Amino acid sequence: MTKKRTLLLMVLEAFFGGYYVTITRSITPILLVVSGYAAEDLLLLNGFAGLASLFTALSIRRVLENIKDIRYYLLISHITERALWVLVPVFSWSKQYVVLLYSAAVLASTSTGIAMSTSFYSLFRDRAYRDLIACRTAVSSVASVLAQITALIALAAMEGFQKYILLYTTAFAVGLVSSTLLLFTPPIKLGLRETRLPVIDESEVRATITYLLLVSLLSASSTLNIVWVPRLIKDLNAPDYMVVALGLTQIVTNIFASMFWRMRSLGSHRVAVAGLSIAPLLVYFSPITVAHLGIAVFYSFSMVGTNLYAATMYAGVVNKIGALRSGLMLSTSNALALTISGFIGYALSFNTAYVFILASLFGAIGLVIGLIAMPEIAVVSREHSRFYARILYMSSIASYNFVMFTVVETAIITLRLIGLILGILLLFLIYKMIHYITILAR
Structure with a gap:
């Protein structure tokens, strides 16, 4: 199979998959908010979902390392993900069930993301990879426009809960088309090992x-995506279809943004990185609902540029660290981000302003990392950038080792305390039994 045919299949998969992803991911926050979920509920929900994905990521890596052709794993994960997401509206009445189902759906999405990213890195290299990502982003954005128009019409024209069932079912059917396309791809082998x-x-x-x-x-x-919907619906009293219009604006912007950033040098991506730290503050301080459409354009341009830059950086080192590890790092970054933003955001959810400030702070941290440690977008010399990158690398490794040591030691101490408590309870029960036996013997 030629590279062009493989590229075409992957681009078509992005089209049908983009339609499915747009409806399920954009409608879910609206559904949950309308069902009575507050911003803190959504933050906690995403925190648990991200944590579940992180715990299983290493297991997914071991499975993929032992598979000769990961195409079939990708297909199974693809279909499972779609089956789980279509069940979300069915169980939205119960917070307990939603936590489990949503976590499982995000976990399946992470699994699919790891397999998809690994496949891209295995099948395409350097410039071809960047072209693939740009083309997939463009066609996915077109499909997402159609999905957002569908959702906008359904939410504005229909009443009751049935409109959500219809949207999820439609997304599931279209999503299965993208899964079917994977059957026609060539065998996907991990040609580049770590x-x-x-x-x-x-x-x-x-x-x-x-x-x-x-x-x-x-x-x-x-963090911004989680609190933006409650901000519009609850604080600004915007109708649910206005939120869909916001998503439609972002996706239309993505079409042009992907082409725009593809033709720009990597150094210009620092503007995109800077934009993500500004967008949360613009959202919070804009009381006019229509103004959020303009913010959505600005935010989308920043997000597309950032994602394309990060994906290109991983493609540049895939020959050294391996296709699987590159795909794993690219996919699990979203799960880790969900965990961090979910739990920290939940701790600050007593004041919505703090959550928006947190989102801006995360963006500022990323901007600082980029400006001093990423040579392509750094404002310092390349030598200084590499020096700062090594310092940051060593600091992150040391922090990781400290956290892992602390977690392991805490777990050991906890298990010992549990054992001690169980031992004391057992001795107490034995004492009571002997006491009652003595009384009965009298």
């Missing part, structure tokens, strides 16, 4: 810094 790198290798440092940058910016994006 290699043993020196303790401080340039590729290792670059991959880690890119990961930190992406997690920071996705945390900003996740």
